[in-house]
Every structure is written in structure tokens, then in C-alpha cells.
Amino acid sequence: MTSQNRTTKIPQKVMRYLPLKPRLQRLYMSTHTATDMRWHKEKRVDDDVMRHPADGKAWKEFDQTFPEFAANPRNVRLGLATDGFNPYGVLNQHHSTWPIFAFPYNLPPWKCMKKEYMMMTVLITEDPGRSIDVYLRPLVDELNDLWTNGVRTYDKSTRRMFTLRAAVMWTVNDFPAYAMVSGWSTKGYMACPVCKEDVTSGWHAGKVCYLGHRRWLPWDHECGKKIKSSTGTQSVASDLENGPVMRSWNS
Numbered sequence: 534m535t536s537q538n539r540t541t542k543i544p545q546k547v548m549r550y551l552p553l554k555p556r557l558q559r560l561y562m563s564t565h566t567a568t569d570m571r572w573h574k575e576k577r578v579d580d581d582v583m584r585h586p587a588d589g590k591a592w593k594e595f596d597q598t599f600p601e602f603a604a605n606p607r608n609v610r611l612g613l614a615t616d617g618f619n620p621y622g623v624l625n626q627h628h629s630t631w632p633i634f635a636f637p638y639n640l641p642p643w644k645c646m647k648k649e650y651m652m653m654t655v656l657i658t659e660d661p662g663r664s665i666d667v668y669l670r671p672l673v674d675e676l677n678d679l680w681t682n683g684v685r686t687y688d689k690s691t692r693r694m695f696t697l698r699a700a701v702m703w704t705v706n707d708f709p710a711y712a713m714v715s716g717w718s719t720k721g722y723m724a725c726p727v728c729k730e731d732v733t734s735g736w737h738a739g740k741v742c743y744l745g746h747r748r749w750l751p752w753d754h755e756c757g758k759k760i761k762s763s764t765g766t767q768s769v770a771s772d773l774e775n776g777p778v779m780r781s782w783n784s
Contacts, residue, residue, distance in 0.1 A: 546655070546657070546658065546659050546661075547658045548657050548658070548668050549655070549656040550654070550655055550672070551654055551655070551656075551669045552654075552675065553635060553651055553652065553675055553676070553679070554675065554679065554684050555653050555701075556610055556652050556681075557637070557684075557686070557697060557699060558684065558686045558687075558697065560609075560637065560650075561607070561686050561687065561688045561689060561690075561697070562687070562689055563689060564689045564690045567688050567690035567691075568690050569607070569609075569639075569640050569641060569644060570606075570607055570637070570639040571585040571606040571607060571639070572639065572640065572641045573585065573606065573610075573638070573639055573641075574606035574640075574712050574755065575606065577641075584642055585638075585641070585642045586610070586612075586638050586702065586703075587638070587643075591702065591703075592610070592702070595610075595700070597704065599700075599731065601718060602698060602700060605640075605695070605698075606639070607688065607695060607697065608697065608698045608699065608700070609637050609639055609679075609697065609698070609699040609700075610637070610638045610639055610699075610700060610702045611635050611636065611638065611674065611676075611699055611700065611701050612635070612636040612638055612701070612702060612703045612705055613634070613635055613701055613703070613704045613705070614633070614636065614637075614703075614704070614705035614706065615627040615631060615632065615634070615655075615665075615706060615710055615714065616631070616680075616706060616707060616710050617630065617631045617710070618630060623689045628659070629659065629660045630656070630657070630658060630659075631655075631656070631657040631659075631660065631661055631665075631668075632655070632656050632657075633652050633653070633654050633655040633656075633657075633669070634651050634652060634654070635651075635654050635655055636650065636651060636652075637650055637652075638702060639665055646707055650768070654672050654676070655668055655669065655671075655672055661713070662713070663713065665713045665714060666716075669714075674723045676699065676701060679697075680698060680699065680700055683696040683697050683698040683699075684696070684697050685697075710733075711726065712723065715718060720741075721741060722734045722741055722742070724743070725743075729739040732745075733745030737750040
């Protein structure tokens with residue numbers, strides 16, 4: 534109660550959560566879709582050409598790390614994407630809506646990004662800011678259960694029941710949303726989520742500036758041979774030759 538004996542209003546944000554399990558099960562209720570969910574294992578051509586995430590190194594290393602999960606091609610590999618937008622255009626500059634989508638990457642490349650297979654799991658009616666982890670809690674709990682226990686599902690193509698499990702392979706965001714989802718600040722002196730503490734940054738003209746871009750040039754490049762860089766020191770590339778960033782870049 535206030536001093537005037539009046540109650541104060543408590544602002545509330547509304548989150549709408551749409552469970553993921555029933556929609557993953559629904560993918561196996563159609564013979565054609567159930568067959569397509571095994572495409573990455575049974576019909577994909579492995580010829581060192583990148584056509585699908587299954588052709589990438591991350592997918593293959595995941596299979597080697599978790600062979601039990603990879604043994605069943607019906608287990609779902611998911612990607613999560615989120616970003617905010619203003620559904621009213623320029624009519625309301627103070628409102629934003631944040632949907633969170635899940636994509637099943639088991640499907641072939643001409644299907645996995647179709648809108649029919651985009652599953653909206655969370656709808657936040659305002660910018661969640663740093664509290665996005667609170668809104669992600671129901672989704673994270675369901676994903677943990679899908680990874681650990683799975684859910685019994687009927688496969689129409691084989692006419693048998695199986696335990697469906699799921700794993701999140703990637704998140705897809707722009708840079709500001711990446712900071713919110715990952716918890717790593719994309720502002721300040723260590724803004725690069727790859728370089729982390731190895732970022733070459735400094736304060737100039739009232740803002741943080743990022744230097745050391747010559748590290749990505751070929752070693753025999755003309756600019757890499759100059760005596761002084763913009764920082765007034767020897768070549769940045771030579772200073773970072775043995776650093777973790779360059780080792781990961783060269784591997």
C-alpha cells in the first residue's frame with residue numbers, strides 16, 4: 534500500500550509457451566515426413582560438398598562424441614533461432630515481439646527451412662533483455678528431458694514405436710541477440726565471442742575500438758610486413774602467431 538492507501542500496479546510480462554514434444558511426434562505421423570527425417574543418414578550423398586548441415590564438421594564430430602544418439606537417425610537435430618521485431622512497423626517504436634523458433638535439421642535441405650517445419654516454441658511480448666533465460670526456462674527443461682529421457686513416438690513409416698530424443702546443434706541469432714542468449718557481452722573491450730580475452734581493443738575518440746585485423750592476412754601480405762601497425766608496435770600477426778585464436782583458425 535502507498536501512503537495514500539492505494540495499491541500500486543505490478544507490471545507483468547506475458548510469455549506464451551508452445552510445447553515442442555507433440556510437434557516432434559507429429560513429424561512421424563506421416564509416412565513421407567517420417568522417411569524424410571532419416572534423409573541425413575540414408576539418402577545424403579557424402580562427397581565433401583557442403584549442401585546440408587550434416588555435411589559439416591560439427592555434425593560429424595557430434596556423431597563421434599555421442600554415438601548412442603547418432604545410432605538412431607530418427608533422433609532430431611534442432612536449431613534454435615530468436616530475434617525481436619516490431620509487428621506494428623513505425624506506428625509503435627516502443628513495442629517489440631520476440632519469437633523463438635526450432636528447426637528440425639534431419640529433413641533434406643529443400644524442406645528443413647520451409648515455414649511448414651518452423652516450430653514456434655516461445656513468444657515473448659516485450660524485449661526480454663537480460664531476463665531471456667527466465668523465458669527460456671520451460672524450453673530448456675523440455676529439451677533436457679528430450680535429451681535425457683526422450684518421448685515414446687509412433688513411426689508411421691515403420692509402424693513401430695520408438696523413443697524419440699532431440700539435441701540442439703546450433704543457435705541462430707544476430708549479434709545483439711547472441712549476447713542475450715549466450716550471456717557473453719558483445720560490447721566493450723572483449724566483445725568478440727571467438728577471441729574473448731585475446732581481443733586487441735583500446736579506447737579512442739570516446740569509444741572502444743578494435744584493432745589487430747592484420748592477423749587474418751596471409752603471412753606474405755604487404756600490409757603484414759610493415760614495421761609499425763596502427764597500434765605503433767610490431768606486426769600484430771607475429772605477436773598472436775602462437776595464440777589460441779590463430780591455432781583454432783589454422784586447424
